[in-house]
Amino acid sequence: xxxxxxxxxxxxxxxxxxxxxxxxxxxxxxxxxxxxxxxxxxxxxxxxxxxxxxxxxxxxxxxxxxxxxxxxxxxxxxxxxxxxxxxxxxxxxxxxxxxxxxxxxxxxxxxxxxxxxxxxxxxxxxxxxxxxxxxxx
Numbered sequence: 001x002x003x004x005x006x007x008x009x010x011x012x013x014x015x016x017x018x019x020x021x022x023x024x025x026x027x028x029x030x031x032x033x034x035x036x037x038x039x040x041x042x043x044x045x046x047x048x049x050x051x052x053x054x055x056x057x058x059x060x061x062x063x064x065x066x067x068x069x070x071x072x073x074x075x076x077x078x079x080x081x082x083x084x085x086x087x088x089x090x091x092x093x094x095x096x097x098x099x100x101x102x103x104x105x106x107x108x109x110x111x112x113x114x115x116x117x118x119x120x121x122x123x124x125x126x127x128x129x130x131x132x133x134x135x136x137x
Contacts, residue, residue: 003136005054009047009078010129011040012059012088012121013067019121020044022051023129032122040067041074048075057132059085059124083128092123099123 003025012019018040022031030051035043044056056071058064060082068080097111106114 003055005052007051007053008055008057008129008132009044009051009053010057010083010125010132011044011067011071012085012124012128013037013040013061013063014121015063017119017121018067019119019123019125020047021122021125021129022047022053023126023133025133027130027133029126032126034119034121037063037067041070044071044078045074048078053078055079055081055132057081057083057128059083059088059128061085081132083131085124085128088124088127089120091127092120095123095127096120 007022007024007030010021014037016037017034018037020033020035020043021029023029031047056078058068058080064082093116096116102111102114
């Protein structure tokens with residue numbers, strides 16, 4: 001598959017919240033955020049326009065089918081690609097700690113033994129997008 005747009009979008013779908021990311025075709029993160037599931041189609045529509053994306057990568061988890069249907073309804077011209085979500089949450093926790101390292105006494109505890117204080121769904125979306133880009137070099 002050839003990526004025609006300037007960027008790709010990625011979604012880690014969830015029941016209450018979703019991770020959303022926009023990446024350039026070289027893997028640079030342009031946007032990443034955790035959003036309410038109810039606002040997902042509208043946000044994807046805005047990101048598609050703002051970042052000139054033609055592909056949306058979506059995790060293949062439990063709520064993927066429902067999220068895909070809602071996105072297709074809002075953006076029928078967007079090409080959707082499913083990506084395996086295996087091990088992405090664990091990888092996302094590691095990425096979270098690289099960007100936001102523990103402070104104070106928490107620095108003494110290995111990050112592998114800590115749980116991030118906020119959702120990492122946006123980091124999962126970035127990982128999904130990079131997996132897709134790796135597969136389609």
